[in-house]
């Protein structure tokens with residue numbers, strides 16, 4: 001029998017879809033994040049998910065309100081996992097750390113502490129970041145370029161591994177009778193002397209139960225791929241389609257083999273946004289509602305110049321190549337799209353309508369069944385990325401199974417359009433079906449055991465003197 005997939009929750013308390021927070025009943029007040037985080041943790045643990053995952057973004061600004069509202073204000077990831085450490089007992093806890101700005105010693109220390117406190121359930125997602133405003137928040141003139149960021153990230157991983165190796169497994173003796181607390185020979189310096197990272201060590205936290213903690217890496221550039229293939233246990237990829245995911249996973253496994261690792265050493269995780277209902281129709285109605293709640297630029301551009309330019313009727317009209325005087329450009333957002341108007345939209349328009357019919361059950365006006373498609377639905381579907389998988393438990397499980405069988409992913413990071421109702425629906429409806437099909441339900445008391453990733457042997461690109469990794 002094939003092993004279950006790796007399945008974790010990518011936690012965004014404000015919901016992962018831009019209009020999710022507007023959905024009736026959705027959590028939308030950050031002051032209540034503690035209760036929602038607890039609820040998500042409880043649900044994830046009960047459902048047998050492998051981990052809770054927290055992304056990060058080191059700046060904010062009013063432009064994010066309409067682009068990615070969940071980035072506006074949220075609990076920082078290390079605080080979130082430490083908070084949840086005390087209210088969970090089995091599930092893994094993965095926090096994102098930005099290697100461009102974080103301090104390696106402080107990072108190794110916080111994560112080793114989390115690992116000790118949770119009995120080995122800690123993991124870290126290392127990113128190098130793309131948000132230029134992060135520079136100003138950290139006393140830098142500019143955000144470093146891709147090459148420099150990844151040069152530092154590589155040294156950062158070496159530093160983490162060295163620091164987590166500070167204490168050999170038997171260095172803590174604690175023999176009260178003899179009065180011997182430690183074996184000084186078991187305490188090692190890190191001795192990292194890189195171009196970007198310098199750290200002496202040893203680490204002033206006991207050896208983490210997992211030793212070297214599982215490392216996740218999320219990125220898209222060639223340098224990101226190289227880092228994932230050589231250093232990461234899990235590679236979190238952008239996966240716009242099954243074919244893209246297959247190609248990315250194949251490439252990563254090849255790179256891992258070239259770096260002397262087993263291709264299986266790097267597990268590829270794709271993000272997915274399941275919109276789950278008791279029936280396919282119920283789930284489609286949720287998506288239709290989410291699409292209808294996406295604000296459009298034309299409604300806000302006078303008051304909010306920072307509105308994302310792609311969220312507009314004009315952008316849709318341009319993308320579909322309709323003429324300057326086409327009535328689409330002056331259409332009322334919430335007017336239904338008629339069959340005659342749909343005809344003008346060409347091949348791309350037809351593909352968009354077909355996609356909407358599939359995910360939201362929306363039909364062009366005048367057809368016998370279904371709810372009418374509006375221009376707002378079309379603009380939202382075109383502009384707002386949504387790795388939607390829509391339907392009942394069986395439809396969601398079919399998607400997971402299809403991707404697994406095609407070699408597109410070893411697991412999924414599950415996003416929820418709004419919280420906590422959609423995560424509840426996923427855990428109540430989809431998780432039991434995934435379990436029944438053997439797609440969910442990994443074993444292991446530490447995160448490393450659950451992920452069945454072998455301990456990393458360590459960086460080949462050592463940047464220091466004196467110490468063997």
Ligand SMILES: Cc1cc2nc3c(=O)[nH]c(=O)nc-3n(C[C@H](O)[C@H](O)[C@H](O)COP(=O)(O)O)c2cc1C
Pocket residue numbers: 054055056057058096098126127128129130146218219220221222223224225236237238271
């Ligand atoms: C699925 C996925 C999740 C990501 N999550 C984060 C995140 O939480 N914080 C962050 O700063 N960057 C995140 N990134 C961005 C990457 O770290 C990266 O900066 C971006 O994809 C640009 O690619 P590059 O780093 O390869 O240049 C994520 C990327 C992917 C593919």
